[in-house]
Amino acid sequence: MKNTMKNIAALFLIFVFSGSMANAQGWTVPASAKKKQNPYEATSKNISSGKKIYNIQCKSCHGDPTMANMLPLAPVAPTDLGAQNFLVQSDGEIFYKVNKGQGAMPAFEKTISDEDKWMVIAFLRSFDKNKKVKQQVAEVKNPEVTDVKLELNVNEEDKTMLAKLSGLTDKGKRVGLQGIEMSFLVKRSFGYLDVSGEDPYTNETGDVQIQFPVDLPGDREGQVNMLVKVTDDAFYGKLEEARVVTLGVPTDPVNPLDERAMWGTRANAPIWIIVTFVGGVLAIWSVIFMVLFQMIKLPKLAKSKD
């Protein structure tokens, strides 16, 4: 009797334990991992770079946070990462899940750096209704401004670009806007190449200077299409400027068909092949004709001998 009671108790325990496993979407995170805190502060700088990484690495499946426009995968659709029921998890819990992956969720342990992952978590936390107040404190304060302008200065000699972001205060004074991330993008065939570098944030005067890569190819004249914009539209709306600049390395596209090669079609065959082939054909035919002529001559020769 005692034994059966024990057995039942054990079965009950197993049942409860497996039930708790299933409860957490079948995704258990070790307690030590849960305790981890985001070592990076939730500054606007970190949040905007987190957003950038999110858009590249996470958005294709999870969609925009709070918009619930994730990819409709079966059997388990990706979670809306801006939803409150996701954000109740600790930083460490999210960090662990991003690292390890499960099912269709890839493991990003090695493909995204830890710093980048924390930035993404900082960005996701900005949607957390319970922690919003804390994040506000750390932000860089810019005065309320209207008529925000983006000016661009290109120095073609040392290949640098200077962007200035400024706005009009209510007193009618134009001031630089600080701590705003800018994107310097170069148009390529299928997308924009980011050449912003490590730290593309505006300084106290609203300036940000970047070094254009010295070895990036442009067209024949070295021209490239640049797009400079404020990375996050959330601050001042869509603010961008497109410009053609002569900062690239002049590149003459090589046409492989200009050269004669073995792989070329008839029109591009190497001269020596054409010569050898035509010569060979001519030689063979001339031998045949020579033999024929000799054969025609034979009867005549026989007659003259007679």
Added chain:
Amino acid sequence: MKEETSNHSRRKFLKSFGISVGAAGVVSSFSLIGAAKAAAKKPAEMVNLLTQDGQLVQVDKNQLRPTVTEPLDELQKRGREGIPGKSFVMVIDLSKCRNARKCMDACQNHHQLRQDQHHINVLQMQDAEHTAPYFMPKPCQHCDNPPCTKVCPVDATFKRQDGIVLIDNERCIGCRFCIAACPYSARIFQWTEPKDAEKYKDLTYNIEANVPQKKGTVSKCLFSADRLREDKLPSCVSACPNGVYYFGDQNEDAVTNGTTGETVRFSKLIEDNAGYTLMEELGTKPRVYYLPPKNRAFEFNGDLLNEENLH
């Protein structure tokens, strides 16, 4: 004697017949010319037409002629020339492939292929007994020194100025020399009537997509040359859910990831990740680069065609 007269009468008959037919011809042609002239003089019906630069013009209906260049010729011509100034390259990151096979589906859809025909195929690789297995998508390598175009006896397969190797199925005679020459087994042969042959039989042949497929000819990956003309990424690149493919222009030194849309420097990507090409010892100079399956985003989980692994 009798024979002679009968002969004579036949000749006569033929003569008169010839004259009457000839006369009828002359008369009718005169009347045709007259009718045409009359039609030209008549204030004819006008037709509204849109010119190439978007202007609406009126044209006399009598002046209308069928277009001189056939669309097929036009497609063949531009398909042979390629896109000037470009040099397309593909980078396949093996560390991210988990055998989702979305690339294959998209490709078979685009090029009207059956399930068992592959322009791109995801292979299960294991280099040696004790090395780790991995998945490897394998499209045509679009070699810069292509062995396949060398052996074609009818100029049906060729390389274009943008680096893409294409096949003209209108020229192909089905000798399959190119299949034998290709060290990457990138080419397939249409042994039977292609998929949906009946459905697409009136479609104008597009050399840049090999559609509609033709029975008795060779077909292979084309880097979706028709999509590139519209600045779109190839079908397989756009379809990948795991960020495996990068595609771009080597002249611009930039490749774009089909999943994330992120654009990176081609040379840096290859250099940082020790990119390599397949069978470079053959001197084929492929345009498809591979990044080694190091630090894989997914664990290799066995069977190639196991349903559970097809994410």
